[in-house]
Amino acid sequence: MGSQIVGKQSIAFQSAVYIAGSASVVGPKEAAGPLGEWFDIKEEDPLFGKETWEQAESEMQNLALQKAAEKAKLEISELRFLFGGDLLAQLTATSFGNVEAKLPLFGLYGACSTCAESLTLAAMSVAGGFAEHAAAVTSSHFGSAEKEFRFPLGYGSQRPLAATWTVTGSGAFVLGNRNGYVRVSGVTPGKIVDMGVRDNMNMGACMAPAACDTICQNLLDFEREPQEYDRIITGDLGTVGKEILLQLIKDRGFDIEEEHMDCGIEIYNPETQDTHAGGSGCGCAAVTLSALILPKLRKGTWKRVLFVPTGALLSKVSFNEGQTIPGIAHAVVLEHV
Amino acid sequence: MGSQIVGKQSIAFQSAVYIAGSASVVGPKEAAGPLGEWFDIKEEDPLFGKETWEQAESEMQNLALQKAAEKAKLEISELRFLFGGDLLAQLTATSFGNVEAKLPLFGLYGACSTCAESLTLAAMSVAGGFAEHAAAVTSSHFGSAEKEFRFPLGYGSQRPLAATWTVTGSGAFVLGNRNGYVRVSGVTPGKIVDMGVRDNMNMGACMAPAACDTICQNLLDFEREPQEYDRIITGDLGTVGKEILLQLIKDRGFDIEEEHMDCGIEIYNPETQDTHAGGSGCGCAAVTLSALILPKLRKGTWKRVLFVPTGALLSKVSFNEGQTIPGIAHAVVLEHV
Numbered sequence: 001m002g003s004q005i006v007g008k009q010s011i012a013f014q015s016a017v018y019i020a021g022s023a024s025v026v027g028p029k030e031a032a033g034p035l036g037e038w039f040d041i042k043e044e045d046p047l048f049g050k051e052t053w054e055q056a057e058s059e060m061q062n063l064a065l066q067k068a069a070e071k072a073k074l075e076i077s078e079l080r081f082l083f084g085g086d087l088l089a090q091l092t093a094t095s096f097g098n099v100e101a102k103l104p105l106f107g108l109y110g111a112c113s114t115c116a117e118s119l120t121l122a123a124m125s126v127a128g129g130f131a132e133h134a135a136a137v138t139s140s141h142f143g144s145a146e147k148e149f150r151f152p153l154g155y156g157s158q159r160p161l162a163a164t165w166t167v168t169g170s171g172a173f174v175l176g177n178r179n180g181y182v183r184v185s186g187v188t189p190g191k192i193v194d195m196g197v198r199d200n201m202n203m204g205a206c207m208a209p210a211a212c213d214t215i216c217q218n219l220l221d222f223e224r225e226p227q228e229y230d231r232i233i234t235g236d237l238g239t240v241g242k243e244i245l246l247q248l249i250k251d252r253g254f255d256i257e258e259e260h261m262d263c264g265i266e267i268y269n270p271e272t273q274d275t276h277a278g279g280s281g282c283g284c285a286a287v288t289l290s291a292l293i294l295p296k297l298r299k300g301t302w303k304r305v306l307f308v309p310t311g312a313l314l315s316k317v318s319f320n321e322g323q324t325i326p327g328i329a330h331a332v333v334l335e336h337v
Numbered sequence: 338m339g340s341q342i343v344g345k346q347s348i349a350f351q352s353a354v355y356i357a358g359s360a361s362v363v364g365p366k367e368a369a370g371p372l373g374e375w376f377d378i379k380e381e382d383p384l385f386g387k388e389t390w391e392q393a394e395s396e397m398q399n400l401a402l403q404k405a406a407e408k409a410k411l412e413i414s415e416l417r418f419l420f421g422g423d424l425l426a427q428l429t430a431t432s433f434g435n436v437e438a439k440l441p442l443f444g445l446y447g448a449c450s451t452c453a454e455s456l457t458l459a460a461m462s463v464a465g466g467f468a469e470h471a472a473a474v475t476s477s478h479f480g481s482a483e484k485e486f487r488f489p490l491g492y493g494s495q496r497p498l499a500a501t502w503t504v505t506g507s508g509a510f511v512l513g514n515r516n517g518y519v520r521v522s523g524v525t526p527g528k529i530v531d532m533g534v535r536d537n538m539n540m541g542a543c544m545a546p547a548a549c550d551t552i553c554q555n556l557l558d559f560e561r562e563p564q565e566y567d568r569i570i571t572g573d574l575g576t577v578g579k580e581i582l583l584q585l586i587k588d589r590g591f592d593i594e595e596e597h598m599d600c601g602i603e604i605y606n607p608e609t610q611d612t613h614a615g616g617s618g619c620g621c622a623a624v625t626l627s628a629l630i631l632p633k634l635r636k637g638t639w640k641r642v643l644f645v646p647t648g649a650l651l652s653k654v655s656f657n658e659g660q661t662i663p664g665i666a667h668a669v670v671l672e673h674v
Contacts, residue, residue, distance in 0.1 A: 004466050005417070009441045011467045052658050080342070081526060089426030089485075090652035091446050095529060099663060104346045104526035106454055107446040107665075109428050117443055121458060128465025129341050130348045147654075148426075189418060189441035192432060315427035317484075321389050326436060328444075 004127075007221025010188040013127040018180020018337065019173055020133065021072025022294055024287035025064045027142070027168030030279075033268045038291035039169075040067050046143065046168060053143035057086060057170070058097030060283075061139045064172035065101060068135065068290075072174035076101050079174065080131035083122045085114035086139045087166075087282055088148050089315075093139050103135070111311025112207075112236050113190070114138045115171065115286040116330035119307075122175045123184040123332075132177055139170035140281025149200065149316060162202035164238045164264055164280035165273075171286025181298045186333040188221060190214035192313065194326035200312075200319050203280055204241020204264075207310035210327030211237060212248040215308055218331045219254060226256040230302035233293060234329070235285035235309030236264035238278030263288035263309075285309035293334070303336045341464075344558025347525040350464040355517020355674065356510055357470065358409025359631055361624035362401045364479070364505030367616075370605045375628035376506075377404050383480065383505060390480035394423060395434030397507035397620075398476045402438060405472065405509035405627075413438050416511065417468035420459045422451035423476045424503075424619055425485050426652075430476050440472070448648025449544075449573050450527070451475045452508065452623040453667035456644075459512045460521040460669075469514055476507035477618025486537065486653060499539035501575045501601055501617035502610075508623025518635045523670040525558060527551035529650065531663035537656050540617055541578020541601075544647035547664030548574060549585040552645055555668045556591060563593040567639035570630060571666070572622035572646030573601035575615030600625035600646075622646035630671070637673045644669045 006012045024039045031042035041063055048056040048063075061084065069076045082101060085108035086093035094107055110117040118136035125131040143153060145166035151157045175184065193210040211234050219226065226232060237245055242262050249256050263285045264278035289307060296302045310329040319325070343349045361376045368379035378400055385393040385400075398421065406413045419438060422445035423430035431444055447454040455473035462468045480490060482503035488494045512521065530547040548571050556563065563569060574582055579599050586593050600622045601615035626644060633639045647666040656662070 005468065009417070014466075054654060054658065080346070085446070087427075088652065089654065090424075090448065090650065092652045092655050095650035095663060095665075096655065096660065099529045099531050102528055104528055105447075105665065106458065106526065109422070109444040109446050110442075111427065121443065124461060124465055124467055128461055128467070129351075130461055130465070131342065189443065191439055191441055192436045194436050313427065313432035315425065315429045317391060317426065318429045318433065321391065323433065326432060328432075328442065330441075 009217055010186060010221035012186045015127045017123045017126045017175055017184040019182045020176040020180040021068045021174040022290040023064045023067030023071060023172050024290040025060045025170045026287055030167055030169050030267060033273060035267055035291050039287060053141050054092045057093035057139050057141040057144050060170035061093060061097030061137050064170040065135060065137050068172035068174050074133060074174060079103055079133050079135045081125055081134045083108060083118040084137045085109050085118060087145050110328055111313055112280055112282050113309040113311035113328050113330050114282045116309040116332050119173060119332050120187045120189055120330055126175050126177050133174060135172060135174050137172040138282040138286045140166050140283035141168045142166045145281055159276060160201045161276050162240045164203055164236060164277045165275035166281040167267060167279045167284035169283030169287040171290045181337055182294055183335045183337050184332060185335045188214055188218040188331040190329045192326045192328050194324055196324050198324050200314055202240060203312045204238040204277055205244055206312040206325040207327040208237055208241045208244035208248060210329040211245050211308055211310045214329040214331045216252045216254060218306060226254055226259050229259055229304050229306045231261050232256050232259045232306045233261045236280035237262050237310060238264045240277045297334055297336050300336045305334045307332045307334055346554055347523060347558035349523045352464045354460045354463045354512055354521040356519045357513040357517040358405045358511040359627040360401045360404030360408060360509050361627040362397045362507045363624055367504055367506050367604060370610060372604055372628050376624060390478050391429050394430035394476050394478040394481050398430060398434030398474050401507040401509035402472060402474050405511050409511035411470060411511060416440055416470050416472045418462055418471045420445055420455040421474045422446050422455060424482050447665055448650055449617055449619050450646045450648030450665050450667050451619045453646040453669050456510060456669050457524040457526055457667055463512050463514050470511060472509060472511050474509040475619040475623045477503050477620035479503045479505045482618055496613060497538045498613050499577045501540055501573060501614045502612035503618040504604060504616045504621035506620035506624040508627045518674055519631055520672045520674050521669060522672045525551055525555040525668040527666045529663045529665050531661055533661050535661055537651055539577060540649045541575040541614055542581055543649040543662040544664040545574055545578045545581035545585060547666040548582050548645055548647045551666040551668045553589045553591060555643060563591055563596050566596055566641050566643045568598050569593050569596045569643045570598045573617035574599050574647060575601045577614045634671055634673050640673045642671045644671055
């Protein structure tokens with residue numbers, strides 16, 4: 001087995017790791033958006049039949065994991081480990097959403113980059129020979145996220161145009177060492193990048209520098225040109241963050257304008273859905289990966305995609321104490337089998 | 338290479354993984370406790386020269402990582418990945434404490450079990466051939482934790498006797514595939530266990546069932562008797578949780594009374610330090626591992642230890658919404674080289 005350590009911060013998996021099943025669960029706003037027809041489970045009630053936003057988010061994770069296992073033709077008990085996370089303090093959605101799964105759980109937090117963090121670690125557990133199958137699940141909920149990071153919904157606060165709309169959704173992925181339809185061939189875990197941005201209504205600007213750092217590092221580590229990826233897909237930069245990213249990448253000597261897509265821009269219709277700069281949240285990248293990106297890779301429409309969810313590392317406390325909002329982005333290389 | 342998958346939920350590492358360096362950073366109360374003389378860095382100022390508890394906690398992580406790298410005779414830039422976590426919402430201490438390290442970061446949350454979660458994943462990254470060296474860092478701070486989970490310190494709330502005292506401390510560990518002094522030979526990542534306990538002033542009772550589940554699973558998976566471990570050391574059950582754990586384990590047909598120790602009981606002097614049931618927090622298990630457990634393993638006083646940090650999965654929101662407090666515990670097998 002050759003070295004799997006590539007360049008400064010990447011891994012190229014020598015043992016094959018496949019995505020063997022995935023599922024997306026969304027609320028009504030996402031179901032009404034441009035990707036609506038491709039989501040697996042669409043629920044009209046944003047509370048998912050529960051009493052609180054947090055319980056609703058837990059229920060989404062529960063449903064997503066069940067559906068992903070079903071699509072991978074596995075019982076949940078056949079999954080060795082679960083890598084899960086969400087945006088809430090102390091991972092409330094994950095802790096309460098996965099009690100019934102009875103799986104060894106690694107709780108993860110990387111803000112909206114958590115989907116890639118969970119895929120990376122699940123892939124490492126499979127490629128390292130520590131699991132035949134492992135699952136990754138992440139979620140976000142508009143109601144719980146606004147309460148967690150900004151203002152109670154009841155205030156009816158106005159949102160500036162740079163703001164994004166937290167996606168109500170959960171995506172789950174079953175990874176395995178055989179029988180999958182998309183290969184996870186490599187990863188570039190990202191560093192914290194702090195450019196001093198302090199605007200919690202402009203997450204795109206907070207995260208774009210981290211996305212730039214991770215994407216450039218991936219290209220350098222794997223010695224690839226941007227066009228060797230059919231798409232380079234960020235998680236939730238939105239329209240404001242996208243513009244910043246493209247410029248920052250140009251400053252670093254690369255041009256990804258042709259290849260770049262952003263899940264946050266794909267998921268809502270800005271003309272009719274009043275979401276301003278786009279969608280965001282752990283769930284945004286996760287459900288878009290499951291519903292839009294993986295099917296295109298499976299079909300062969302795209303041969304190789306760099307999937308780069310981005311996170312803004314703020315808390316109510318750090319924000320109120322006047323701290324900056326650093327960003328982080330993790331990249332996962334996905335290939336047609 | 339034989340299978341590393343052992344029993345229902347454990348891993349036995351086929352490639353050697355060693356702890357190559359570790360460090361502990363504590364505040365004045367911990368320095369005054371029974372383990373005081375063995376901590377690496379003891380700071381008289383609980384704010385560590387910063388303006389907020391959160392910044393103080395970040396600074397502890399920063400100091401611990403630097404010291405651990407120094408003791409491992411490595412530059413921080415030689416570490417491939419950092420696995421880090423703390424108790425605060427959105428991992429505030431970790432996010433702001435590791436900007437300068439400029440390492441790819443996996444943010445983790447497993448409440449007070451996070452030290453074992455970080456060691457487990459760092460060990461997997463090394464044993465899987467994804468890193469030559471990786472670091473794990475965790476922390477807690479009495480001031481930031483009380484603010485995060487209970488009441489502002491200024492209220493002067495009375496603490497019931499079942500309450501534990503959150504340790505102000507951070508432990509960092511450098512793992513590598515050579516030149517270490519203690520071997521990480523296996524792990525048993527734990528499941529969420531919810532027994533319906535709702536008392537946020539009795540964390541020991543919340544976590545004991547999870548500790549029982551993980552310890553018994555480890556013994557079953559590795560087909561070991563408790564006495565094959567010189568010590569079985571939980572993270573922060575405290576005196577109340579310890580009693581519950583020993584009884585629960587007996588109900589499962591094992592007896593660990595001889596081997597059991599608890600970091601939360603070791604770290605303070607209950608007669609003189611007014612800490613009631615003991616110490617707790619991510620930092621409790623981490624600094625006790627670095628200052629007390631690893632030196633005894635290194636010397637050979639103990640040949641094999643099962644290290645089992647335990648976490649209580651609650652948030653202010655889940656508690657206020659009337660939810661239970663599930664527990665989780667991850668076990669790491671540490672051996673004298």
